[in-house]
Amino acid sequence: MMNIPILSLLICVPTVGALFILFTKSTEKYNSHKYISVFISIINFILSIYLWYKFDNSNSSFQFVENREWIYGFINYKVGVDGISILFVVLTTFITPLCILSVNSTIKNRLKDFLVAILIMESLMIGVFCSLDLVIFYLFFEGGLIPMFLIIGIWGGTRRVYSAFKFFLYTLLGSVLMLVAIIYIYWISGTTDVEKLYEIGIDAKYQKILWLAFFSSFAVKTPMWPVHTWLPDAHVEAPTAGSVLLAAILLKMAGYGFIRFSIGLFPIGSDYFVSFVYVLSLIAIIYTSLVALMQEDMKKLIAYSSVAHMGFVTLGIFTMTQQGLEGSIFQMISHGIISAALFLCVGVIYERMHTREIKRYGGIVEVMPKYSIIFMIFTLGALGLPGTTGFIGEFLILMGAFKDNFLVAVIASLGVILGAAYMLWLYKRVVFGELINEDLKNLVDLNKSEVIILTLLAIPSLYFGFYPEPLINTVEVSVSNLIDNYNANLEIYMANKK
Amino acid sequence: MIIDIYYVIPEIFISLSLMFLLLFGVFKKNSSSTVYSLSILTLIISIPLILNVPSTAELLIFNESYKIDYLSNFIKILIVISTLFVLLTSSQYLKSIKIYNVEYPILILSSILGMMVMVSSNDLIVFYIGLELQSLALYVLASFNRDNVLSSESGLKYFVLSALSSGLLLYGCSLVYGFSSSTNFSQISLNYGDSTQGIIFGMVFILVGLAFKISAVPFHMWAPDVYQGSPTSVTLFFAILPKIAALTVFIRFLYTPFINLIDQWQTIIIFLSIASMLFGAVAAIGQKNLKRLIAYSSISHMGYALAGLTTGTNEGIQSSVSYISIYLVMNLAFFSCIFMLKREDKYYESIDDLSGLSKNHPLLSFSLLIVLFSLAGIPPLAGFFAKFYVFMAVIEQSMFFLAIVGLLATVVAAFYYLRIIKVIYFDNEVEKYDTNHSIGLKLSLIIATVLILTYFIYPNSLIDFVSKIDLV
Numbered sequence: 001m002m003n004i005p006i007l008s009l010l011i012c013v014p015t016v017g018a019l020f021i022l023f024t025k026s027t028e029k030y031n032s033h034k035y036i037s038v039f040i041s042i043i044n045f046i047l048s049i050y051l052w053y054k055f056d057n058s059n060s061s062f063q064f065v066e067n068r069e070w071i072y073g074f075i076n077y078k079v080g081v082d083g084i085s086i087l088f089v090v091l092t093t094f095i096t097p098l099c100i101l102s103v104n105s106t107i108k109n110r111l112k113d114f115l116v117a118i119l120i121m122e123s124l125m126i127g128v129f130c131s132l133d134l135v136i137f138y139l140f141f142e143g144g145l146i147p148m149f150l151i152i153g154i155w156g157g158t159r160r161v162y163s164a165f166k167f168f169l170y171t172l173l174g175s176v177l178m179l180v181a182i183i184y185i186y187w188i189s190g191t192t193d194v195e196k197l198y199e200i201g202i203d204a205k206y207q208k209i210l211w212l213a214f215f216s217s218f219a220v221k222t223p224m225w226p227v228h229t230w231l232p233d234a235h236v237e238a239p240t241a242g243s244v245l246l247a248a249i250l251l252k253m254a255g256y257g258f259i260r261f262s263i264g265l266f267p268i269g270s271d272y273f274v275s276f277v278y279v280l281s282l283i284a285i286i287y288t289s290l291v292a293l294m295q296e297d298m299k300k301l302i303a304y305s306s307v308a309h310m311g312f313v314t315l316g317i318f319t320m321t322q323q324g325l326e327g328s329i330f331q332m333i334s335h336g337i338i339s340a341a342l343f344l345c346v347g348v349i350y351e352r353m354h355t356r357e358i359k360r361y362g363g364i365v366e367v368m369p370k371y372s373i374i375f376m377i378f379t380l381g382a383l384g385l386p387g388t389t390g391f392i393g394e395f396l397i398l399m400g401a402f403k404d405n406f407l408v409a410v411i412a413s414l415g416v417i418l419g420a421a422y423m424l425w426l427y428k429r430v431v432f433g434e435l436i437n438e439d440l441k442n443l444v445d446l447n448k449s450e451v452i453i454l455t456l457l458a459i460p461s462l463y464f465g466f467y468p469e470p471l472i473n474t475v476e477v478s479v480s481n482l483i484d485n486y487n488a489n490l491e492i493y494m495a496n497k498k
Numbered sequence: 499m500i501i502d503i504y505y506v507i508p509e510i511f512i513s514l515s516l517m518f519l520l521l522f523g524v525f526k527k528n529s530s531s532t533v534y535s536l537s538i539l540t541l542i543i544s545i546p547l548i549l550n551v552p553s554t555a556e557l558l559i560f561n562e563s564y565k566i567d568y569l570s571n572f573i574k575i576l577i578v579i580s581t582l583f584v585l586l587t588s589s590q591y592l593k594s595i596k597i598y599n600v601e602y603p604i605l606i607l608s609s610i611l612g613m614m615v616m617v618s619s620n621d622l623i624v625f626y627i628g629l630e631l632q633s634l635a636l637y638v639l640a641s642f643n644r645d646n647v648l649s650s651e652s653g654l655k656y657f658v659l660s661a662l663s664s665g666l667l668l669y670g671c672s673l674v675y676g677f678s679s680s681t682n683f684s685q686i687s688l689n690y691g692d693s694t695q696g697i698i699f700g701m702v703f704i705l706v707g708l709a710f711k712i713s714a715v716p717f718h719m720w721a722p723d724v725y726q727g728s729p730t731s732v733t734l735f736f737a738i739l740p741k742i743a744a745l746t747v748f749i750r751f752l753y754t755p756f757i758n759l760i761d762q763w764q765t766i767i768i769f770l771s772i773a774s775m776l777f778g779a780v781a782a783i784g785q786k787n788l789k790r791l792i793a794y795s796s797i798s799h800m801g802y803a804l805a806g807l808t809t810g811t812n813e814g815i816q817s818s819v820s821y822i823s824i825y826l827v828m829n830l831a832f833f834s835c836i837f838m839l840k841r842e843d844k845y846y847e848s849i850d851d852l853s854g855l856s857k858n859h860p861l862l863s864f865s866l867l868i869v870l871f872s873l874a875g876i877p878p879l880a881g882f883f884a885k886f887y888v889f890m891a892v893i894e895q896s897m898f899f900l901a902i903v904g905l906l907a908t909v910v911a912a913f914y915y916l917r918i919i920k921v922i923y924f925d926n927e928v929e930k931y932d933t934n935h936s937i938g939l940k941l942s943l944i945i946a947t948v949l950i951l952t953y954f955i956y957p958n959s960l961i962d963f964v965s966k967i968d969l970v
Contacts, residue, residue: 135886149916153920153923165920172908172912173906173909176906177905180889180893183886
């Protein structure tokens with residue numbers, strides 16, 4: 001069974017599907033392309049579930065590794081998954097079909113191009129999480145800019161051009177420094193193979209500067225304060241499906257990058273910059289939560305809450321504790337599901353009312369009871385109520401933080417309270433209260449497909465909220481291996497220093 | 499001596515057929531399309547002839563004044579193939595604007611004959627003959643659309659400025675000869691010994707002359723006007739071929755006669771490179787005309803190609819050669835797209851004319867999208883690999899400043915490429931364009947786009963050829 005290149009298959013299937021859609025004409029029945037792409041992405045989801053099923057939890061090394069020569073004696077096409085990356089692969093393949101399903105009347109023109117862009121995006125995102133070579137990683141990481149730029153720019157809102165440009169140039173600027181670092185790693189270590197680099201390590205004297213170069217890229221993509229400003233713009237202007245992809249998966253690329261590369265490759269650099277990351281993360285948590293409180297646009301509010309949540313993630317990652325790292329991974333998965341759902345929820349009423357301004361709503365519980373229930377679940381998930389995945393993530397991160405630094409943990413806990421404040425206040429203003437606005441009376445409740453999509457998102461968020469075992473089991477060994485590796489490297493470094 | 503002729507069969511073939519075609523064209527009336535086809539045939543035949551030249555690491559013929567090596571053969575192939583595509587793409591354009599004359603393909607052939615001599619030259623005099631042969635043909639080509647004021651102006655401008663730079667170059671050559679008492683590249687480096695001052699003086703003049711030819715900043719002033727004024731088919735020719743040839747001559751000069759002066763010329767080339775990358779990127783932002791924009795973009799691209807040369811290593815040379823190879827494919831694709839912006843025999847070349855192109859012409863827009871992202875250097879398209887190779891070579895020598903400035907310039911440059919994409923994809927549509935394009939044009943667009951798009955699947959295809967180049 002190991003002979004099937006399942007990871008390459010996962011990467012290729014959406015692209016092949018995209019090509020198929022690109023070169024076939026849409027029939028009279030407008031949606032045929034949509035069904036094809038849903039079908040393709042579901043195949044991919046099944047493949048990834050099979051991958052997860054076959055995955056050996058007790059093994060910390062990379063599995064399903066494929067290694068082919070790509071550029072002679074220089075770069076290999078190498079992919080593989082470990083406990084950390086496999087979850088992101090599954091998340092990607094899980095969100096994409098829902099994302100495609102959610103595409104409806106909002107994207108009237110050029111549906112075909114849109115589906116092609118989303119499928120190619122899926123390929124690239126899976127590639128990011130699977131690649132075990134820095135250059136290959138960079139290819140996938142940067143390649144994602146092209147479809148996302150088009151998604152925001154073509155199908156976005158009124159200020160779409162500005163947002164698309166901002167998104168593209170910000171992330172490109174962050175990434176070029178990473179490219180320099182990757183090339184430099186090749187010249188000092190003789191390889192860009194991640195597995196080999198884990199073994200031989202990178203010379204301590206270069207680690208800090210290399211860490212900064214990688215950080216510049218990941219920080220923009222995460223996004224961390226103060227380079228987060230592209231995110232609200234991009235989210236607000238992107239179409240719903242675009243926002244979902246962006247929030248659910250694109251942001252996770254950076255968190256994953258921090259774990260895989262910043263910590264894995266540069267333990268000494270990471271150790272040196274821990275307090276720096278703490279400060280930025282805490283500012284992100286507190287400051288963007290406060291900003292979120294003041295937002296009048298629902299999408300913007302959720303976008304800022306994403307920044308705050310990603311602040312928790314970076315905080316957890318750099319606690320370098322088992323709980324912190326597991327919590328961060330958990331939080332990313334959870335945020336992937338919940339923020340996707342929240343953007344879909346906003347999309348639902350936006351489509352009906354064509355406004356995202358919170359003031360224009362109020363009291364829609366009377367006309368949309370089903371919607372209110374589902375929105376409630378995800379609101380509570382976002383603020384981290386026990387019983388949802390959000391709670392487990394935040395709880396583990398805070399636990400890790402308490403272990404490492406009491407003060408940091410206390411400040412971060414304040415963020416949880418603020419998170420509850422802005423989410424509940426949003427919910428209150430939109431759903432409760434008196435139904436004043438006349439237009440709202442004609443609102444139609446969720447239709448069948450919306451209920452299905454949102455329920456599909458609610459199930460894992462509640463299931464893993466009550467029973468996080470399967471996720472934790474998957475990451476546990478890989479994370480502890482990573483931490484052992486990290487500590488061992490640091491000890492050697494300290495010993496040499498003395 | 500007579501056996502040496504065997505190695506220059508391609509050049510001899512091209513010059514013979516060029517003279518034949520000239521006579522044929524002069525004596526037979528209305529023969530322009532025959533001459534055009536025969537020129538294409540000449541180019542096609544010369545490909546196997548070049549391939550037939552034994553590929554050796556280094557072979558000096560004609561009293562060591564002519565050099566045959568991997569580099570020269572590879573560049574000659576590139577020159578011939580890209581000229582072939584230039585001719586294929588532009589026939590329809592030439593007919594539409596009524597300059598489908600006999601002289602056009604003949605001038606192009608004589609120009610590339612000059613280039614082939616240039617890239618093989620191992621002697622100052624041979625080099626200069628080649629350079630002048632290609633330049634003289636280019637002056638005429640630039641003003642080929644005589645009735646158009648802009649075209650005449652660009653031809654004149656190019657002629658005056660280029661003559662000036664040739665003068666500087668020739669002065670440099672004479673200084674080098676004076677201080678080393680030889681015109682032979684290999685001899686020069688042996689002769690000057692420790693007294694390098696005069697040689698450096700001459701070298702600077704030569705580099706200035708060459709920098710003019712590839713339009714590196716600060717010797718770029720002619721490029722935007724000439725690009726805009728010349729007929730588009732000639733602009734395409736300008737954007738690709740003289741640059742390949744001049745860059746190869748750069749390699750020849752820097753790595754044969756002046757190899758011992760690397761400390762001196764390295765600074766100059768780094769300056770040229772950084773200035774070109776930054777200036778090209780910044781100045782293109784304000785442009786409205788596609789041809790002008792591509793002029794600035796090519797200035798910036800030359801900066802990257804030069805960056806590879808600064809390293810003084812084989813990897814550097816190879817990366818520059820790969821860069822220029824990928825660059826020519828991208829330009830070919832870009833211009834093929836411009837050729838398609840035609841409505842009732844009128845060609846459009848302003849960025850605004852691309853507005854909303856994606857709605858009426860999805861495939862054309864898709865090709866442009868690929869080309870533009872590739873020009874911007876976004877992975878996984880070919881343009882990224884071009885830059886990647888260059889920066890590999892640059893960072894190997896720990897020239898971080900150059901690498902970081904170069905990469906930051908790509909971010910600035912990305913802005914104006916994105917602006918075009920924005921116009922194509924995000925803006926409202928204008929009228930439809932014609933779709934009755936010649937097969938040659940469609941073919942070259944498809945080939946170029948597919949090459950750019952799928953290069954990442956098998957990048958070794960280019961590396962196989964380039965990695966043989968061994969000069970240091």
